[in-house]
Amino acid sequence: MVQIPQGIIQLASHPPFGVLSREVAASIDHTTANIGRIRGPVNVDAFGISFDFFTIPAAFGYSSGITKRYELTILQFAPLYTDLSGHTFHSQITDVNEEGLYFYFEDLFPTRIDIHVTVGCVVIPYWLVAL
DSSP, X not given: OOOOOXXXXXXXXXXXXXXXXXXXXXXXXXXXEEEOBOBTTBXXXXXXXXXXXXXXXXXXXXXXXXXXXXXXXXXXXXXXXXXXXXXXXXXXXXXXXXXXXEEEOSSSOXXXXXXXXXTTOEEEEEEEEEO
């Protein structure tokens, strides 16, 4: 059996930042949402996700540095996967306090992305797609 080098698999699932672009999705306000980017049989065919913050209450406070880091969590997201037996599970749960960061999905083709946005906040998700 032909062995595929691990580097090629890594490159296919997490391409370099230089070949990625952001594709905007609908804004999400203080709620829990389930989003997907359906293309054919695949529910989410993006490599990752990024967020811009549209509205953040003044009470959240922030510290300045290279980026503006909010003291409170603005949103939390988790890719949901389904295994061959039909069991669904979250692979990683991520708290987001800074906008514009790129988050690669741990594995390709999640079933959907669950997002919880804190009350008073409005965020704009962006899919990370290649070229």
